[in-house]
Amino acid sequence: MDATVTPLLSVRDLSVAFRHGAHETLAVDRVSFDLTKGETLALVGESGSGKSATALSIMKLLPYPSARHPCGEVRFKGRDLIKLSEREMRRVRGDSISIVFQEPMTSLNPLHTIEKQISEILLLHRGLTGAAARKRVIELLTQVGIHEPKERLGSYPHQLSGGQRQRVMIAMALANEPDLLIADEPTTALDVTVQAQILKLLKEIQARMGMAILFITHDLGIVRKIADRVCIMQQGQIVEHGTVANVFRAPEHPYTCALLSAEPKGKAPPLNPNGPVIVRTDDLKVWFPVKRGLLRRTVGHIKAVDGVSIEVRKGETLGIVGESGSGKTTLGLALLRLISSEGPVAFLGKSLQGLKFKEMRPHRRDMQIVFQDPYGSLSPRMSVCNVIEEGLWVHQPNLSAAERGRKVIRALTDVGLNPDTRFRYPHEFSGGQRQRIAVARAIVLEPTFIVLDEPTSALDMLIQAQIVDLLRDLQKRRELTFIFISHDLKVVSALACRLLVMRHGKVVEEGPASEVFANPQDPYTRALFAAAFNLEIAPEGVVAQ
């Protein structure tokens, strides 16, 4: 950075402390950085590292007074924002500094049309009303690349896709041509193809308007693509900063090195073409009826899974990839008969079709599932020991308490957790540890087949890699067969030996993973890979907006 230019934003020794009852935790510890006009600074760190708290304190959007700033200043165009009154701060927010949040589903008010939401900001800061406001809204929607902006004015948020909602959020943030745009993980909740589009859009707008962007993310791939400089945060402190090129080429701090090498590695298990078939389906369909009218007549179907045939052999991992809404999770649930489906499902050579809940029970001990959200998949009111042994109560009710305890301990040891912690409750564990507990619950019954439904998506990079290693290790030791459902192609490439690409409930491409990755045939698969590995967008028409 050129030392002679006065920075647009200059944060000095900023600290944030949160109070819970009597004691205080320091979320951000004396953080300093500068940002000049037209520059992009990325704040990188795991969840809980204080990166969001830093960004929110620039806008003074933290839950005061339970949050406070023990020290530090935030100089924006020469003024210290920390000392501004709430009234003065309101004039800054949305005008010269604006923010785009992570979750496009909840950051728009579902009861207002998008025109109303965007024009509200124009009215607040510029007093624009009527035709002038409408003209500006259309202009903004065009800028963020919404097709047919005039027709979209009267739409409500639920009528838009996730990517379109995020575009509307960006339009709102850009409405008053801010000098600084804070983007708090703006693409985390989006599909990879849409993520690539949004990143490109932000880059274009920055080039046009010359604003500074403070980009908060946990994804180093994005940093490499979009940022000029980067600050790595760990436990509330900036442990390393510098230009992206320098930090990526020669990281100095051990944590940065760990982050950079954290990408899931290792080789998937080999194909097992002659092994016994564990699961086979033929033309599996899951159709949800759409009912309309007074008599609830079925007028059509949502085809969540539409004619999928798969075959998984012992010891293999079948990776199922696709965007959200492609039916990959539904397929997994249908294979385990957790939702009803049409078409034959054969498990270990026996047909599961038409079995009632009770008749399914003996099969359940051989098939298990691990879910995406480690916070939602463990009952908060049961100790870890109870969570894990629940399956044993059902399937081996004659087991003595001591034997049950031994099995729980063995499962916990296998997933790399200290068995002494088994009487604790789930909220005392971190996300990665909880995911290990969920895996322990699945393996305690010694199943042959496990469906892994995005088990790493909610975890930080470092921990993702650990869980991937754990799963591969367990697979080898216990001869497990996996179906691995994910939208994260990097993780899939480290685990899956065969690949199934799904779109709109149908299989678009299928084959050995190495072949599909090396030489994708379908244009959609190619778009997906480009977006995931290089953050490049596909030509118009292949993927949705």
Place this chain on the structure above:
Amino acid sequence: MDARIATENPEITAVAPGGLAVPPELRPLTMSPLNRRRWQNFKANRRGYVSLWLFLILFLVTLFAEFIANDRPYFISFEGKWYFPVFVTYPETTFGGDFETAADYRDPYLQKLISEKGGFMVWPPIRYSYNTHNLDLPTPAPSPPTWMLTHEQCQHVLERKGLKSCSDLEYNWLGTDDQGRDVLTRIIYGFRISVLFGLTLTIISSIIGIAAGAVQGFFGGWVDLVFQRVIEIWTSVPPLYLLLIISSMLVPGFFVLLGILLLFSWVSLVGLVRAEFLRGRNFEYIQAARALGVSNVVIMFRHLLPNAMVATITFLPFIVSSSVMQLTALDFLGFGLPPGSPSLGELLSQGKANIQAPWLGITGFFTVAIMLSLLIFVGEAVRDAFDPRKTFG
């Protein structure tokens, strides 16, 4: 920025040190950390905590009302034998009287018989029961508290009993009601019956309400649709009029009233529990339990109910106080407990009918006000204790 910052380097501490060697130990019999946190939160609300203790003390004390205020002594020693009139009803002839009827220990004649034979009696602190009429009233009933009496007012009683001053009379600390019954005794018994009624009504209606809500929320669909419509129709029946009609046909005792109020009070929790179950049944840990082959009933009891209980428990103290209020209101209107029962509502209506005797109205008001305030304060503290932002924050 939450708890994860506090856990230092979670993934590294997780490595097991030769875990197989650890013997399976029994789960320690302590409160779960979550509940301990809640208890701390509850105690942090000083007003609620103190209210809980006051309420518990009052409830425990009044639970033994017969030992505090009774017209029968605890113990009589008579001709070398021991008698326990609190527990056993003895005929008057036992003590040398003339009739086979139950002995009236307040009768000076019987007292004289016992003391002449060298016997003695041990009395509770208050020698009236809720239905004892004070036969030595200094003024026409309702009679003011004894400490408020002037010498002129008690003169004729003093002469009849051969006493010197008003303070030698048997005390009615809060005066008597319009039938010459001791007010303090009646509020002790009245408090007990109100709280017992409130608790019983709350417990039974919660059990029914939670069961109904759980079934509706868990199964959803047609079960839910039909049940909800039935409840809507049911709640549109005006309970007060129905109560008037029923109480003209049945003699309204404790259990009849309980039954009638129960008909309407069980719906109060249904909506809440139903919503919790509807929300909870889509959680991933419910799916996980299904994938393990756990049956519906077990899922409902082990996974869903504990989570629905938080919202329910938060409501309970408020339901208790509203039940108490309902009983008091019915008593006040004269449709409540049978005549002669010690009820707070009846005391209030006496206060209304006897403006010249303010001790009736004031006592009734303060008893009801303090009891309900204590319950509301406890309820607020419970609500704070279960507040997830405070529990996890």
